[in-house]
Amino acid sequence: MYPKLFKKQWLFLLLLLLGVTTPGFADDPFKMGLVTPEDLKMTTYAPDTSAAAVVLYDMGESSFMFTSGVQLQFKRIMRIKILKKSGLNEADIVIPFYKKGDGNKEEVLNVKGFTYNWENGAMVKMKLEEKAIFEEKQDANWHLKKLTMPGVRVGSVIELTYTIKSDFLQFLREWEFQRPIPVKWSEYRVGMVPFYEYKQVLHGFHPFHIKDAKVERKTAALVQNRQAHIVNVEERGTISMQVVQYRWVMKDVPAMAEEPYLPNMRDYMAKLEFELSKVQYPDEQPIYTSGDWESFTKELLKDESFGKQLDNTTFLAKTAHELVAGKDDTLSKVKAVVTHVKEHMRWDGKHRIYAENLRKSYDRRTGSSSEVNLLLTAMLREAGIRAMPMLVSTRQHGKPLTSSPMISKFDYVISYVSVGGINYLLDATEASLPFGMLPFRCLNDQGWVVQQPAGKWVPLMGLEKNLQVVSGQLKIKATGEVSGILSESYQGVPAVSARSAVKEKGEETYLKEFANAGTDWIRAAVKLSNLDNLQKPFGKEYELNRAGEDQPVDLLYVSPMLTHAQGENPFKLTTRQYPIDFAAPVDETYFFTYQLPEGYVPETLPAPAILTLPRNAAKFTYVVQAQNGQLQITSKLNINKTFFTPEEYGNLREFFSRIVAKHAEKVVLKKKS
Template sequence: MYTNVLKPWLVVLLLVVGVSTPGYSDNPFKMGQVTAEDLKMISYAPDTSASAVVLHDLGESSFSFTKGTQLQFKRIIRIKILKKNGLDEADFVIPYYVQKDGRREEVRNIKGVTYNMESGKQVKIELDDKAIFDEKRDANWRLKKLTMPGVKVGSVIELSYTITSDFIKLLREWEFQHNIPVKWSEYRVGMVPFFDYKQITYGVHPYHIKDAKIEHKTAAYSYTDDVGYAKVDKNGSISMAVVQYQWVMKDVPAFTAEPYLSSASDYISKIEFELSKVQYNDDQPPRYVSGDWESFTKELLKEEEFGGQLTNTAYLKKTVEGLVAGKTDSLEKVKAVMEYVKSNMRWNGKNSIYTDNLRKAFDNRLGSASEVNLLLTALLREAGVAAHPMLVSTREHGRPVMNSPMISKFNYVISYVSVGGKNYSLDATEQDLPFGMLPMRCLNGKGWVFQAPAGKWVPLTGSEKNAQLVSGNLKIQPTGEVTGALTEKYLGVPALQARSSIRNKGKETYIKEFANAGPDWVRKDVKIHNLENLQETLKTEYQLNRTGEGEPASLLYVSPMLTHALDENPFKLATRQFPIDFATPVDETYTFTYQLPEGYDLEEMPKPATVTLPGNAAKFTYVAQMINGQLQVVSKLNINKTLFEASEYGNLREFYNRMVAKHAEKIVLKKKS
């Protein structure tokens, strides 16, 4: 982190950024201004379904120079609890940064108050300092956690705190939108002329106020200078032009996660900052902090908690010798090492890019994604294989910013391996991952490979085929009973998901739950093949039975898709603001062959249908036909394009509507007179 100290010879630098607009109040919002109307409020008119609402949220960031250069962030938030399921809004988490050398951000002045109306009077319950807890999230981030006291439906809660930081790269971002509606959200930043920050905005909601004005200020400074062998404290003041930014959004609706949305963080309305340049005066050349991927790569490879973990790996030598003994083919060595890590290391479920101690993780056989996959990289290097760490942002974390390096935009590490002219992206966190396949969470744009001299972006796509193939031979009885043998085959992501489900539940429990196929349906004699052989197709075979009536019926109605019909459209909203991300192509094929009961005629069957989206982005075909005296039904779905823009949502929604309607159609058999 860049932590240069301000010197007294700094000159005034003026920034011209436009004209200020009216309405920038010096004191817009304070703790303790809860009104009777706030407490009596029973619903939020713009969204009566809201479980809670943010009444006011104010954040302010500024710079001070009395202890070197520091950032100060203050926040005050007021929330109204409207329903029981809004009580979780009383839980707060305040992240703050810590370096290994002991320097850390300080979280101070945490004050919380719960307001309730009791017997017509306002009652206040203050947050006890003993109810604030510290928790370690990873090597560099800690969390202050607290729950507001005495919260119930009808409460208004307020929280304020201050974070003081020596790390000027960490200018706080601001989220204007939350999972509950926001009545007023405001962020103010006083930018000093020595630092340039890029502003990155997200979301679709407009600003109610977007203002910038110049204020000429005098600021005190204090620093320690080296004079010979002595250290001398120096103090003074400087004048500067501070740009006071103000961003406000009001009446922001709750952010609602929609199906096939990779990450809320990519679309929620917010503003982020990236330090791009530091220049204390015109006589000094500017220091460019971001935008240089080569420097970013070199610095992180030297970072003790990242690349430094790969420099002293002699403790792995014996393990590697045993793994590659007798193997001359490099790919076989890679597979042996990969299998060893998957079998011997357990992922603790935490995503991280740093590690305190890779050897400790190895000895404990337990670690974060970073530790598991840095260990994989280290073992491969000991085996003589060209392996490099790759930074990834998981789908939940959001897409990385590709135009300039931002370490905060990554949260995961995998290993990038080059063998025999081919490249493989490897992740050893999951036991059920076939070689060369990435888990769904990693399929998120591109990853950054730390490969000399400058690193590179590599697409995060799997080479495996993703498919689900279901076939069955069935017999319809005059009573309406349906019996038959079915086979389900899974490849790629569907196979990984099925294997993980079986492993998590246990094979016996999984089969027991699988046997219950829903009302009237039972699966029997379930057999699972290739559960451990990850490179082969996962296959499930079983007998399917649907109960019938006590006597033959004059009309029989059969759902030809059995238990595999798509019975509802995942896209329920009439309109959508965000892209639709399937992550991987979809290939689903169902083929069912029916032996019809004697003495019955085929009265009605579904008509053939084909629905195709522009550019063959998706295609659905459905055919029901008589072949050699038997009825064959084939349903096939292909999603060939993994990312659809919001403008394509209407077509995609209608595409699924037609598929749902077609799957709902029945076969009608009539008894001969």
């Protein structure tokens, strides 16, 4: 995704620097075997006694190599203490690396590991065997080194080191100081040479313990072969450069805990990213490499695993023409193609950008998100519709980086079509998706439409409204028994979630689980509607019953929201450092009508409530009223704003606290004397 940076006359100087890497710091931070008896005897981590494991030491260093062209070298060593059974998964290590079809690649080298245990008063060390290291191809370009450390149990310390050599100077390794488990010491060092300039982007809130930079001058030998008439002359010389040695350290970094409505905590954890912004060799004009979306788009469209996949799709032509035959309007044609791809293809659950062979995927009727939706894009084009692939970063992958083009910031592909001035964002991976709606995982800010000349950003919002309506007609008996008929109706994201659950579990299992409403309530005679009619609301209708006492009682206590009360506040922390992302607007409405038992009147009714957040970001309305022997309950929640900042957290937390309190209030019915 970057211009060719190294086909320069100056390159021969770099190629002749014999065995030179940029200098590192004097001490050796990569020495293995520094595990102590105290590390092994540790049973809890004092700053966080709930921790299942703790990173004792994590050290990385990136440097430039000039022994074979220009390469990046990344070295790492880490030590992790296992404290609880739930921390044993830290022994499963995955190292991603990148390869391209043009021969440029990354290599994972010198993988070494040991597991240390304390046995019979002594330290016992077990070596990671090479046969326990496996390589897996993730997609056309990404590969994984996978390993499991040997002999790991509660109390173990694992130690691992490896090196990655990379031909991709634009991918200077990022560094995560924070993890889902606490970190005692995390350190990253980079030796920057004067020819390449990188932007540094810091995320998170944890402060640096050390942040340092020092300049060192390095003089390296070079050899140049020059032809003088018929004589080959070898000339020796030196090249001198200043290297900036950066060092960043964080210590006692807390675990990055999961919080509700935070789609990807990695967006906010303490980490340092780098983006190549300029290349300038001696006596050369600078090449600026960041912010060029036009070049990014052109490179993608020329990529054999992306844009080129759409150039030879005539194998889809016959089917595409049959699908749209006899249809006059463009939207009907689009819907026919989308329906076919959804029915023909099965998504394998993998998030991908690149595809290896669309014809093979179509023939075997299965593929990743890229293969399914690039096939959709190709078939739309064969049907005469102008469709474009669109890059997306799913919620679990993190927010897309809109400031600069980086392919690693995307992990998913959908299809983009504009008909009659309306943009349609199309995904054929899920049978339960109504036309024009995106799955919840894709509702993540914006997506990049890959089209000439330079593409564009488009908000990731579908056309479908997100609605949930529950209504009920119920009867209360003098014994306190409550029974009646409830109906639930869902549109948008709630409907997709419900339909997907039915498909995943099977209708029989789903109905059986739904009928089990708990110890107090019983659901029976459950009926589903519009399970396969995706353009209509998904519905459930059922009988609901709660047993009462054996004899009539003088006072009846009724929970008017039945099984639908907001039982707890999702926002439990007093303060929060991270934003709240609902992804889609919330529209929940509940209407319940109760027939009161004869001879009973309300003694206590919950007071009506109207709660609003500033600028109508959210609104809650709750009304309970009694008239003509009936009790009527209306509860309505609207969250119109999908993204709240940490500064707005306090108001949002209080808003939900009041909803919980209001839904918990009971109606008291008293028998007339």
